[in-house]
Every structure is written in structure tokens, then in C-alpha cells.
Amino acid sequence: MAYARWKHILIESQRHALKAVDEWNCSSGNYSDFLTHMHKAWHYLLHAEFHMAKIDYHYKDAQTGQHKLIDGEAKAWHLEWCLKQRYTNSADPVRLNAELFVALRNKVEHRYEHNLKIVTGGKAQALVMNxxxxxxxxxxxxxxxxxxxxxxIALQTLTAEGQAQLQEAAKKLPKKPRDLVAKFEASIESDVLDDMKYDYRVRLVPIVGKRNDADLAVNFVNLDELTDDEHAVMTKAGRTGTVITKVKHVETMNREKLRASDVAKRVEAELPFHFSLYGEHTEMWRRLNIRPAKDAPDPCITDARYCIYDEPVSTYLYTDAWVKKIIKEIGTVEKYRKFFGKDPRMKKVTTLPKQAEPAHDHRPIGKTA
Incomplete structure (x- = not known):
């Protein structure tokens, strides 16, 4: 069947996208092949768009204005240039996500593929979905x-044991490929890094209860379609990538954890102004949503990075990371003022009064008045 030229190009894009996903999902798949096929999928897709819109997507000689040729064929724009023409905003998360994988494709070393695949999983998901x-x-x-x-079906991402293996493998990624990603993201704003179009991270929650014939194994939830209460619950659940194995509360062991009063003392020791337990500390955990209020129906719903609920003694305990988080958020007068909307109570500087030097006694030694 005869198709328009743009459709032939689009079908080629689809073929490469499917091959890329097959490489990713196959237990013996190759990360480099995934990168190559997704590179081609995006390349053909944008060429199909330009062709349909009658945009000339071929390089021209600056002097003659004629197409540059390779083996007698006009040289088409490479993917990086196509992305710049399609997404003119250099901070667009879709463009940045694709540009990251262009860089990875050019630099990835085969011996680091497995570890890099784990580290870039959310970004790869976004690449395909975009x-x-x-x-x-x-x-x-x-x-x-x-x-x-x-x-x-992936055991590693659905069991706590598998998650531990993934985290261990991610730690073993050598400095060179890790730096590639870190340097690429260094100048990107935090809201773009958190955008799902740049890094698509999900939390899997088992579906319980009676099913119906319309149910699928995986249901996607659109946050924009939820009520305010549902949105709040889902947003909190999405802040951490915890693997859910069964319905249970977060850890309650208090080893190496801090009481709220200890947190306040450690923070104040690091700051040039006062930091109170029932003032600043309480307001911070409320506004940063790291634990529920005192009368919450389920006290165990905390951000386990910073706080856990100790059921035996019915109290909240905090981590070293929470102390560092507080100092990072309000560690200067300017940050404090921005966070709380008021000036901090500065510590008084106390110095001992300078003592007068004793008058010199010029009388000979041994002489008394």
C-alpha cells in the first residue's frame, strides 16, 4: 500500500521505539541497543513531523545555499538539532530528557551498562512516554x-529484596558515567528535574478488593482528575520511591534516631540564632509534611527519610537527615526570613569586660607600706 512519505518515516520511528522497549524489558537486553533504538525512534519521529509540515530538515551549505550531500543524498539534521527546532525552550523537560540520552549514547561504556540502566530507569521511562x-x-x-x-513482570522492582539489589548496584556505578549525568543536570532547575517528562518515577500500589471485567493489571491515575484529598494522599505517596510489598507501617525501631528536643538542640548549636522546639521545629515538620499531626488517624504515615513513629512509646523520632534538612532550609538569616516570614531571634554575644591592667608597683622588692 502506498503511503505518504511522512507516514513511512513515522512507521520506522514506531519500529525502533518497539525494539527499544523490547531491549529494555528483556532480561538479556542490551542497554546500548535501547539507547540506539530510542535515538532513532525520536530522530525519525521529528523528521516525520517536519516532512508533514513541509519543513526542509536538511543541512545547507552556507555559501552556495545547496544541500550538503552524503553519498549523493541530502544530509538530514541530526537529532540534537531537531530537538532544538522542535522545542525552542532550552529548559523544556522533554528536550532535556532526550538530550541526556543523546549524551549517554555517545559516551556509555559497555561494562557500566547494567548499573547505568538502574540509575536512569525513571528517565528512560520518560523518554519512551514522551x-x-x-x-x-x-x-x-x-x-x-x-x-x-x-x-x-519484574521481580527486582516488586520485592524489597530486589529493591535492595538495585540500590546496591546503583552505588557501584563508577565516577565517570555518574559524573556524566551529574554534570548534565547541574544547571537544570529543580522543578524541571522533578518534572515527570524528564524523570518518570512511579510507586506501585497493589490493588485489593473484588475486581471487575474492566480491570487491568495496571491502572494509571491522572492527578488532575483527583479530589483535593485524593491528590494530597497520592502526592505524598509519590515523594519517595519505596517498594510496597504488603500493607504495613514504616519502621518503628529507634536505633540512631533523635527525639525532637535533641533535634532542636543540634540545630540551634549550628545557627547564629535561636531555634525552638515548639516554635520553629513544629512549624517546619508541618509545612514540609514529614509527619502527621498529633491527632491524625494513622500516626505512622511519615516521610521515613526524616521521621518515624515509635509505636511502643507513642512518639515521633527523627533522623540525622532531618537535622541537615532544617539547616539547609533555614541556615541563614535570609533563608529563615524567607521560610518563616519574620526575622530570627539572634543570639546575644556575650564577652567578658576587659580587665584593667594592675598598676605597676615601683617600690623595691621586700619594701612594704
Missing amino acids: CEQEMVDHFGPAFSLADRLRFP
Whole structure:
């Protein structure tokens, strides 16, 4: 069947996207092949868009104005240039996500592929989903890949033991490839780094209760369609990537944990102004939402990075990370003023009065008055 040129290019993009996902999901798949196929999928997709819009996406000689040729064919724009033309905002999370994987494709070393795959998992998910969204937005739902992709069965991401293995493997990623990602993200604003179009992270919550025929193994929740209460619960749940194995509360062991009064003392010791337990500390845990209020129905719903609930003694305990978090948030007068909307109570500087030097006694030794 004869298709328009743009459709032939688009079909090639789809083929590479599916191959990339197969490489990612296959237990023996190759990370470099995933990068290569997604690179081509995006490249062909943007070429299809330009072709359909009658945009000339080929390089021209600056002097002659003629197309540059390779083996007799006009040289098409490379992916980085295509991304810049499609997404003119250099801070666009979709563009930044794709540019990161262009850099990874050019630099990745085969011996580090497994570790790098673990570290960039959320970003790879975003890369594929962005490609799918771009395809549907420009060419319609008929070109969606959703009916050809399935949720993979992956023990490592669904058990606590598997999660521990992933975290250990991520720690072993050598400095060189780790620095590549770190340097790329160094100049990116935090709100862009947290954007799901740049790094798509999910929390899996088992579905319990009676199912119906319309249920799927995986249901996606659109935050914009939730009530305010539902949105608050889901947003809090999404702040950490904890693996859920069964319904249970977070840890309650108090080893190496701090009482609130200890937190206040340690923070104040580091600051040039006062930090009170029932004033600043209480307001901070409320506003940063690290633990529920005293009368909450479930006291165990905390941000375990900073706080846990000790059930045997019915109290909240805090971590060293919480102390560091507080100091980072309000550690200067300017930060304190911005956070609390008021000036801090500065500590008084106390110095001993300078003592007068004793008058010299010029009388000979042994002489008394």
C-alpha cells in the first residue's frame, strides 16, 4: 500500500521505539541497543513531523545555499538539532530528557551498562512516554503504541529484596558515567528535574478488593482528575520511591534516631540564632509534611527519610537527615526570613569586660607600706 512519505518515516520511528522497549524489558537486553533504538525512534519521529509540515530538515551549505550531500543524498539534521527546532525552550523537560540520552549514547561504556540502566530507569521511562505522547499529539491516537506494549513482570522492582539489589548496584556505578549525568543536570532547575517528562518515577500500589471485567493489571491515575484529598494522599505517596510489598507501617525501631528536643538542640548549636522546639521545629515538620499531626488517624504515615513513629512509646523520632534538612532550609538569616516570614531571634554575644591592667608597683622588692 502506498503511503505518504511522512507516514513511512513515522512507521520506522514506531519500529525502533518497539525494539527499544523490547531491549529494555528483556532480561538479556542490551542497554546500548535501547539507547540506539530510542535515538532513532525520536530522530525519525521529528523528521516525520517536519516532512508533514513541509519543513526542509536538511543541512545547507552556507555559501552556495545547496544541500550538503552524503553519498549523493541530502544530509538530514541530526537529532540534537531537531530537538532544538522542535522545542525552542532550552529548559523544556522533554528536550532535556532526550538530550541526556543523546549524551549517554555517545559516551556509555559497555561494562557500566547494567548499573547505568538502574540509575536512569525513571528517565528512560520518560523518554519512551514522551515519544509516545509526541506521536499521538501530532499524528493522532491511531498511531499510539499502547496496544503493543505490556507491563513487564519484574521481580527486582516488586520485592524489597530486589529493591535492595538495585540500590546496591546503583552505588557501584563508577565516577565517570555518574559524573556524566551529574554534570548534565547541574544547571537544570529543580522543578524541571522533578518534572515527570524528564524523570518518570512511579510507586506501585497493589490493588485489593473484588475486581471487575474492566480491570487491568495496571491502572494509571491522572492527578488532575483527583479530589483535593485524593491528590494530597497520592502526592505524598509519590515523594519517595519505596517498594510496597504488603500493607504495613514504616519502621518503628529507634536505633540512631533523635527525639525532637535533641533535634532542636543540634540545630540551634549550628545557627547564629535561636531555634525552638515548639516554635520553629513544629512549624517546619508541618509545612514540609514529614509527619502527621498529633491527632491524625494513622500516626505512622511519615516521610521515613526524616521521621518515624515509635509505636511502643507513642512518639515521633527523627533522623540525622532531618537535622541537615532544617539547616539547609533555614541556615541563614535570609533563608529563615524567607521560610518563616519574620526575622530570627539572634543570639546575644556575650564577652567578658576587659580587665584593667594592675598598676605597676615601683617600690623595691621586700619594701612594704
